Amino acid sequence: MNMPSDLDISRSSPRKPLEEVAADLGLAPHLLEPYGRDVAKVSLSALDELGEQSRAKYVLVSAITPTPLGEGKTTTTVGLGQALHHLGKRSAIAIRQPSMGPTFGIKGGAAGGGYSQVVPMEALNLHLTGDMHAVTAANNMLAAMVDNHLHKGNELGLDPHRVTWRRVVDINDRELRNVVTGLGGSADGTPHQTGFDITAASEVMAVLALSNSLQDMRERLGRVVVGYTHQGQPVTAEQLGAAGAMTVIMREAIKPNLMQTVENTPVLVHAGPFGNIAHGNSSIVADRIASRCADYVVTEAGFGxxxxxxxxxxxxxxxxxxxxxxxxxxxxxxxxxxHSGRFRVVAGKDLPKEMLDENPEDVLAGADNLRKQIDNLRMHGVSPVVAVNAFPTDHPSEHQAIREVAENAGARVAISTHFTDGGKGAVELAEAVSEAAEEPSRFELLYPDSAELRTKIETVATRVYGADGVSYTPAAERALRSYTANGFDSLPVCIAKTHLSLSSDPSLLGAPTGWTLPVREIRASVGAGFVYPICGDIRTMPGLSSRPAAERIDIDDHGEVVGLS
Amino acid sequence: MNMPSDLDISRSSPRKPLEEVAADLGLAPHLLEPYGRDVAKVSLSALDELGEQSRAKYVLVSAITPTPLGEGKTTTTVGLGQALHHLGKRSAIAIRQPSMGPTFGIKGGAAGGGYSQVVPMEALNLHLTGDMHAVTAANNMLAAMVDNHLHKGNELGLDPHRVTWRRVVDINDRELRNVVTGLGGSADGTPHQTGFDITAASEVMAVLALSNSLQDMRERLGRVVVGYTHQGQPVTAEQLGAAGAMTVIMREAIKPNLMQTVENTPVLVHAGPFGNIAHGNSSIVADRIASRCADYVVTEAGFGxxxxxxxxxxxxxxxxxxxxxxxxxxxxxxxxxxHSGRFRVVAGKDLPKEMLDENPEDVLAGADNLRKQIDNLRMHGVSPVVAVNAFPTDHPSEHQAIREVAENAGARVAISTHFTDGGKGAVELAEAVSEAAEEPSRFELLYPDSAELRTKIETVATRVYGADGVSYTPAAERALRSYTANGFDSLPVCIAKTHLSLSSDPSLLGAPTGWTLPVREIRASVGAGFVYPICGDIRTMPGLSSRPAAERIDIDDHGEVVGLS
Incomplete structure (x- = not known):
């Protein structure tokens, strides 16, 4: 099979005017603010104008625990959205905005792929409408105001050693992970150690994703904690007088971005919080707008x-x-x-050749992971549908093996060839999804706001991850006490652990049992609204490889982009 | 007189659809790429489509040596553009994009003011279409690739102590002036000392401003020198394989941004290179497009x-x-x-009260500066027109004094009340400008490309600044030899000195004589295309004040911006 490249498919797919794409959703032209020819921001007044008269079926696309190569969640999300259109449903796809760092690093972009991708990929993978840049600017404006406060007399009594706010750039730049700033003379700030994260890891990005409105974003930004006083009291962006300016910087960024797929299905692209230390989901405002005008909203959540x-x-x-x-x-x-444990899959390298041999036994040997992840969905009262993302190198007997495992676990299942066939390759999946969505929703949260932080962590660890229990370092114990004293204990938890295992050890495949979740430290994104326990090494700033993608990316003689993937 | 605030004037001025603004210039709708409702990018294909059939009169707005408060160049530029419309001319205004740093710092925005401003000021002073962010990203992508090259084996033999490329942010952040990066472990880069400048000071910004086309920008970015080998050979962005990716990041930024004034006169806003170490003019592509469709192009140059x-x-x-x-x-x-030397004007403070008394003698006592600056324009073969930017506190006898000095120096002169009266307040000025522009142009460069760097510096110093000569530190002498050996001596020079005096000493007012220009060091922006000798302390990263403007900037209950000035 000879597939054209993603960039070629993106270029050769005829695009509809965005006003028509919006009209398919019932979004009137005055609600659109065009940004170039291929992207439009959707005004938040859509929320009021559309009202609550309808509510779309709300479908999440998740995955089993992935290999380092990823298992095609975005292509499946796009393919499913397209297929629902084939079934005559008004569907809207809601995904995250990719970070520019990986685009120029090793991973490449995140527009989906093949005949299930968002177009044009250049717009999606580069600046889009500047939301990432707004997050960077708001984050770093706050950092400058924190340091300016220290430099200009420190009225609030911020402890320079307990400033937790860092700067961000949307570039893979390992050199900035650990820096000392404020060197030079006395007019050049105060020397201290700090560092930069990638923009997706900024709490401002998580705030953007979790805000329900502009005013809600203003309030969340005000609650952002930048550090602590010598007495251990939290100091907020509101106290520094920075939250208003941050909101003004983010005023356009809060509006979701409308694009389309290669089949002209509407896509809302909005926010891209880092899965490693934040919740890794696209924005609430995009989902809320989409749910008021579509029949189906299909959205994606990062990792497994x-x-x-x-x-x-x-x-x-x-x-x-x-x-x-x-x-x-x-x-x-x-x-x-x-997940059978019989092979070693490494990012950037070809699969072991023997993995491509027909062998349903190997599939069954790894099936515990699938069963556990089905349980994890059902545990929340949500009907699971297993989508087998079919590869040309797969064998029918292997698909059949997955089908049997899924059906035995009580899940619907469909084989999907959306990558090569677009929406029509995902029609079976779309049918299974609409059946599942027609069942009455029994959705429930796993724990109440009022549970103790310790209980929240232990509930996720034991029920979702399959751990026997949780251990805490003394630093983590201290954080629990301090957060509880400061009233942060009403927040939900966002556990930062490897995504390559259900456990906190990336080498443990399948569905590991008999292990304890080791919480090394605990941090809080109070503005965004979660506490995040950290288990193991969690990187918040990637590096570039020896031969970064940036070296191959250029313009051609006609000014067109080449080398983007 | 009770003027509404700039923000109120901006909000209450009825805006025309941008397609109509463009049509006034003869720019067809297909050449526009809307970015929201108030700004559109102009496609570079305008250059080919419009051809060279017409050439607008090209008018520069400059100033005498300003006080730290600024003398109203942008308002005059906008007012003149509006007034030319009143005279029935098709005029286009071309100005720089303001930096977001000062917007949140002390200076405020740079949209002009009163009834001679560009609207909406929120768009102009904040992200506009993201060009500043693209410059930041391209600059910092190159920095990451430089450090990645060092980290991954340093094939090119770059001397880590002679890396000259720094990072940038578009924020007033003194804390980042001097930093040590690459701390942490061996996977976290290579420790070294470096720093951040404000984005406007990036060579990438100067490249954007000086490029004639996308392909020209690609070539200039390739020529950017990031440092030197142990043998003293320059290492370029091209050699690092970064110039293509930088161009892709900058591919939208090269398109000028169309806006309008409060009187609906078209304005192209494009690029904002820092006057302190770069040439401080808006972009060439904007002027080239405007000069092919307007009767008059009015543009502004920073400082005196x-x-x-x-x-x-x-x-x-x-x-x-x-x-x-x-x-x-x-x-x-x-x-x-x-310039009489009888008063002390300080930024952020009220003028000395006695400066407001009627006193034409004081005006005449400072007139040497005006005479010298008139000469500086005429030296290049360009007809000078003195625009007296009238303030409500001025006295007619004082305007008359300026008129006499200017006329005696052979310049046309006009009193302009564009701030309070808009275009109709600048009609006298517009008439004087069109008379001057009708004279045959005798424009000439001050020195040929082929002159030695030393000759170029001395020509500007003695003829334009009025210095007796130039002195060089040993480091500056070494740079001259090295740049000449590397072939950079064909570039023009951009002398970095204070803008508050014709001399390099900000305390010397009027038209100082009997002094020598002290060149402390010399740097090169080889990609942008100039060598810049540095005379005195030149700051490339501002700081925030004790009470930065950011503290007053917020949204109101309707989501509108408040506190922006």
């Missing part, structure tokens, strides 16, 4: 169902009040074979 | 005529091939009184 879906349910749905009607679990033959 | 205008002539016009037809010199009563 233990991570992205759990956070989608317990953080995002808690903040929005929206209730999911069905959840797709993307599974691949290669990931289940990897 | 010794700085902005000299660089406009010898750097920007050299790169573009465009020839100016007239130059406006903005003068104010307060600045001429300040």
């Amino acid at each position: 169902a233990d991570m992205g879906a759990e956070r989608f349910f317990n953080i995002k749905c808690r903040a929005s009040g929206l209730r999911p009607d069905a959840a797709v679990l993307v599974a691949t033959v290669r990931a289940l074979k990897a | 005529a010794d700085m902005g205008a000299e660089r406009f002539f010898n750097i920007k016009c050299r790169a573009s091939g465009l020839r100016p037809d007239a130059a406006v010199l903005v003068a104010t009563v307060r600045a001429l009184k300040a």
